[in-house]
Amino acid sequence: MTPTTERHAGESYLGGERTLRSWLTTRDHKRIGLMFLIATSLFLFVGGLFALLLRLELLAPRETLMGPMTYNRMFTAHGVVMVWLFMIPAIPSGFGNFLLPLMIGANDVAFPRLNLASFYIYVAGAVVALFGLFMGGADTGWTFYVPYSAQTATAVVPVLIGVFILGWSSIVTGVNFIATVHTMRAKGLQWMQMPLFVWAIYGTSVIQVLATPVLGLVLLLIGMEHLFDWGIFDPRRGGDPVIFQHLFWFYSHPAVYIMVLPAMGVISEVVCAFSRKNPLSYQAIVIATVGITFFGFLAWGHHMFTAGMSTFAAGSFGILSMVVAIFSAIKVFTWTGTLYQGSISLKAPLLYVLAFLFLFVFGGMTGVAVATMSLDVHWHDTYFVVAHFHFIMVGGTLTAFLAAVHYWFPKVTGRNYPETWGVAMAVLVFIGFNVTFVPQFLLGNLGMPRRYYDYPESMQWLHVISTGGSWLLGIALLTTVLYLAWSLRHGAVATDNPWHSAGFEWRTASPPPPYNFPGSPALHRGAYDYTGQEPPEGPAALP
Amino acid sequence: MAEHAAHFESLARQQTAARFAMWVFLASELLLFAGLFFLYMCYRLYWPAAFASGVGHNHALLGTVNTIVLITASITVAMGLRKLQHGAPRAAFRLVATTVLLAGLFLVVKLTEYGVHIDEGILPGGRGRYFAEGALPGEAAFFTLYWLTTGLHAIHVTVGAGVLLVMAWRIRRGTLRAAQLELGALYWHLVDAIWIFLWPLYYLTGGAPK
Amino acid sequence: MRTYAITGAALLALTLLSYGVSRLDLGGAEMPVAMAIATVKVGLVAVYFMHLRHAPAGERLFALSGLVMYVVLFGIAATDVFLRRTTGFLPQ
Numbered sequence: 001m002t003p004t005t006e007r008h009a010g011e012s013y014l015g016g017e018r019t020l021r022s023w024l025t026t027r028d029h030k031r032i033g034l035m036f037l038i039a040t041s042l043f044l045f046v047g048g049l050f051a052l053l054l055r056l057e058l059l060a061p062r063e064t065l066m067g068p069m070t071y072n073r074m075f076t077a078h079g080v081v082m083v084w085l086f087m088i089p090a091i092p093s094g095f096g097n098f099l100l101p102l103m104i105g106a107n108d109v110a111f112p113r114l115n116l117a118s119f120y121i122y123v124a125g126a127v128v129a130l131f132g133l134f135m136g137g138a139d140t141g142w143t144f145y146v147p148y149s150a151q152t153a154t155a156v157v158p159v160l161i162g163v164f165i166l167g168w169s170s171i172v173t174g175v176n177f178i179a180t181v182h183t184m185r186a187k188g189l190q191w192m193q194m195p196l197f198v199w200a201i202y203g204t205s206v207i208q209v210l211a212t213p214v215l216g217l218v219l220l221l222i223g224m225e226h227l228f229d230w231g232i233f234d235p236r237r238g239g240d241p242v243i244f245q246h247l248f249w250f251y252s253h254p255a256v257y258i259m260v261l262p263a264m265g266v267i268s269e270v271v272c273a274f275s276r277k278n279p280l281s282y283q284a285i286v287i288a289t290v291g292i293t294f295f296g297f298l299a300w301g302h303h304m305f306t307a308g309m310s311t312f313a314a315g316s317f318g319i320l321s322m323v324v325a326i327f328s329a330i331k332v333f334t335w336t337g338t339l340y341q342g343s344i345s346l347k348a349p350l351l352y353v354l355a356f357l358f359l360f361v362f363g364g365m366t367g368v369a370v371a372t373m374s375l376d377v378h379w380h381d382t383y384f385v386v387a388h389f390h391f392i393m394v395g396g397t398l399t400a401f402l403a404a405v406h407y408w409f410p411k412v413t414g415r416n417y418p419e420t421w422g423v424a425m426a427v428l429v430f431i432g433f434n435v436t437f438v439p440q441f442l443l444g445n446l447g448m449p450r451r452y453y454d455y456p457e458s459m460q461w462l463h464v465i466s467t468g469g470s471w472l473l474g475i476a477l478l479t480t481v482l483y484l485a486w487s488l489r490h491g492a493v494a495t496d497n498p499w500h501s502a503g504f505e506w507r508t509a510s511p512p513p514p515y516n517f518p519g520s521p522a523l524h525r526g527a528y529d530y531t532g533q534e535p536p537e538g539p540a541a542l543p
Numbered sequence: 544m545a546e547h548a549a550h551f552e553s554l555a556r557q558q559t560a561a562r563f564a565m566w567v568f569l570a571s572e573l574l575l576f577a578g579l580f581f582l583y584m585c586y587r588l589y590w591p592a593a594f595a596s597g598v599g600h601n602h603a604l605l606g607t608v609n610t611i612v613l614i615t616a617s618i619t620v621a622m623g624l625r626k627l628q629h630g631a632p633r634a635a636f637r638l639v640a641t642t643v644l645l646a647g648l649f650l651v652v653k654l655t656e657y658g659v660h661i662d663e664g665i666l667p668g669g670r671g672r673y674f675a676e677g678a679l680p681g682e683a684a685f686f687t688l689y690w691l692t693t694g695l696h697a698i699h700v701t702v703g704a705g706v707l708l709v710m711a712w713r714i715r716r717g718t719l720r721a722a723q724l725e726l727g728a729l730y731w732h733l734v735d736a737i738w739i740f741l742w743p744l745y746y747l748t749g750g751a752p753k
Numbered sequence: 754m755r756t757y758a759i760t761g762a763a764l765l766a767l768t769l770l771s772y773g774v775s776r777l778d779l780g781g782a783e784m785p786v787a788m789a790i791a792t793v794k795v796g797l798v799a800v801y802f803m804h805l806r807h808a809p810a811g812e813r814l815f816a817l818s819g820l821v822m823y824v825v826l827f828g829i830a831a832t833d834v835f836l837r838r839t840t841g842f843l844p845q
Contacts, residue, residue: 110560111561175571178815179560182560182563183560183563206818209570210574210819210822213577214575214577214826217577218578221578221691224667228667230667230687231668231683231684231687232582232687232688232691237669238680238681239586240586240589246581247578250826250830297822298825298829301830309837310836312832313830515550563815566808567815569815569819571819573819581830585834603772614761617764617802618757618760618802621760621801728802729803732798735798739794739795740791743771743775743787743788743790746775747771747772747787748787750780
């Protein structure tokens with residue numbers, strides 16, 4: 001089944017031409033994916049630095065480190081960088097690019113040149129957005145709500161243009177991946193045999209393609225408002241700012257699933273590989289993925305409960321939001337069911353998955369709580385909501401991203417990372433995350449509004465704990481980068497399939513050769529089929 | 544040129560992929576206009592009289608002429624594609640070139656209309672003489688949307704015509720495959736389809752003519 | 754070619770019909786009639802000019818998906834704009 005993978009130096013996609021030029025003009029999905037991973041990780045640290053500075057300011061009430069205007073600009077920068085430069089592209093454009101063709105037995109994505117173009121569009125958008133964030137610094141928050149975004153004196157327009165350009169990168173990659181899944185699958189690979197990560201990326205791409213243009217238009221309209229004062233959302237000229245919110249969240253709520261669906265795909269892969277089992281129900285996860293893709297589009301109004309929406313609409317959005325929670329819960333049950341009686345090896349990737357399961361359930365349950373209209377009136381725009389979405393975004397997406405980084409590190413680089421460090425930092429990420437964000441639930445419930453640089457002294461002890469947690473999280477992430485960078489040179493050389501995974505992407509060399517598979521890939525055995533399988537290679541057999 | 548890209552197993556599969564990707568992209572393009580149509584629906588609900596008055600003010604005949612121009616352009620590009628598929632590049636060239644010319648005509652008419660609006664003092668954002676002289680409340684919103692929507696559409700017409708112009712040139716040189724022209728044609732039909740909805744919304748539904 | 758000629762003729766005829774109808778005083782029926790004609794026309798363009806008639810399932814799926822998103826956006830958001838107290842479509 002496994003194609004022969006005799007390796008010679010220079011045979012992998014990393015070998016051959018090593019010049020910078022060969023990287024910058026590459027059409028190889030693996031190199032493009034790796035460039036996306038490096039770029040998005042860089043922005044994770046930029047956004048993380050902003051977060052640390054924000055938490056530092058909040059260590060004590062009143063102005064300590066920065067004034068209110070700097071604070072406003074910084075949380076905007078934190079939001080914009082984390083949402084559009086890290087979370088939306090990280091797993092889909094990074095790992096998706098690297099793995100999608102490998103997982104469907106293709107040589108490359110359907111349109112390699114377009115794929116490279118998408119990377120450069122991303123870079124261009126990032127440059128423009130960062131230029132705006134540093135040169136004038138928008139202070140609107142990443143949500144750009146009118147009427148404030150139309151009136152603010154800060155440089156909101158370059159940021160809008162930057163995000164608009166980033167949207168195109170998202171759309172182009174989405175179109176490319178959808179076409180790849182539809183037309184590039186290896187002979188005999190049916191839809192219901194595709195790896196679950198491919199399903200997740202497919203669903204994500206659909207959202208990227210169908211929702212992003214609406215955001216693009218809205219950003220253009222805000223830009224017009226700001227530059228020319230056209231009054232599209234100005235009530236004095238017949239406009240309605242609530243319509244802006246509808247259109248903004250029509251993209252930005254599904255965008256949450258752009259961030260979390262790929263994360264779920266990662267979880268599905270890692271859970272199966274580290275419990276050496278079929279998923280409890282492959283169909284359930286596929287149905288839930290498709291369900292989240294569709295119902296994710298129907299829930300946007302729960303961001304607007306206090307915006308003056310009709311009561312009927314608010315109630316409908318509340319119920320529709322809970323439907324999404326049902327699909328998410330199906331997935332969580334399936335993953336835990338997969339772990340049950342599995343042959344578990346508790347390595348760093350699986351630790352991150354366990355962290356994901358806990359944090360995602362916690363974030364999801366509080367999500368159901370804030371989707372309840374009457375409760376949301378109390379929690380809206382407080383730290384409760386901040387904590388809730390960080391549980392999904394950081395607790396969900398970031399831990400899944402780290403699981404992916406560790407699980408596929410040997411695949412991408414051909415080296416192993418030091419397991420002890422991996423385990424230790426996974427634990428520290430989990431602790432640091434909880435210390436940072438659990439107090440924020442309490443703060444929100446006490447009435448601490450989001451986006452304020454000041455607070456009453458009675459709240460200080462919770463803020464201090466939260467800031468301390470943010471340092472733990474920062475140390476853990478920094479250490480992770482250090483030992484991963486160390487492993488690039490000094491890590492043990494990995495075998496082709498160090499985890500003995502049945503996944504399709506492991507059925508070629510690690511790192512893979514330029515055209516992925518020598519000859520036609522043989523994908524007869526299922527991607528999660530561990531029944532009666534000896535580990536494919538190597539001396540390290542099952543315990 | 545005749546060879547397919549290395550990562551596809553056949554030319555047919557590559558062409559299937561390209562056409563499919565075009566459809567996915569068209570779905571995306573369609574959603575780009577969704578926000579503007581949605582704003583139109585909401586604001587028309589808020590300001591029915593102002594919107595009817597605004598539509599009535601627009602030149603229905605010019606709009607109708609432009610609709611006929613665009614539909615004819617759609618017919619010619621569809622026929623041009625069929626000609627190229629059946630190995631008649633000369634006829635295909637003439638038909639696609641006609642489409643480009645019609646697109647140009649559409650833009651000329653549209654720009655003339657914009658000129659008239661500017662003369663009348665109807666500018667986006669409720670600026671200009673027309674609004675100063677006591678337009679209905681909400682008419683500013685109508686005309687801002689008018690400028691935005693038709694403007695965005697005109698950009699699409701320009702892009703589509705540009706693509707078809709290059710394609711026409713390549714048909715003449717004999718370097719264009721029918722499958723490639725099909726992608727341009729699909730895009731053009733979408734531009735046409737969007738106008739088919741814009742036209743009644745901005746030119747026809749103004750209540751009984753004065 | 755014949756198909757295109759017939760489709761094109763139908764489109765032009767519907768255009769004239771739509772223009773003619775708009776000159777009548779239809780009152781509240783004006784918008785629905787105009788939208789219905791436009792929908793038929795776009796349907797003709799999609800099915801015959803864009804070959805959805807013979808298109809593979811994937812292409813139909815995405816043609817449909819764009820439409821579904823319109824229904825979602827307009828349908829759900831309408832529950833707000835039609836029923837909001839300030840717009841007054843609901844008895845106060």
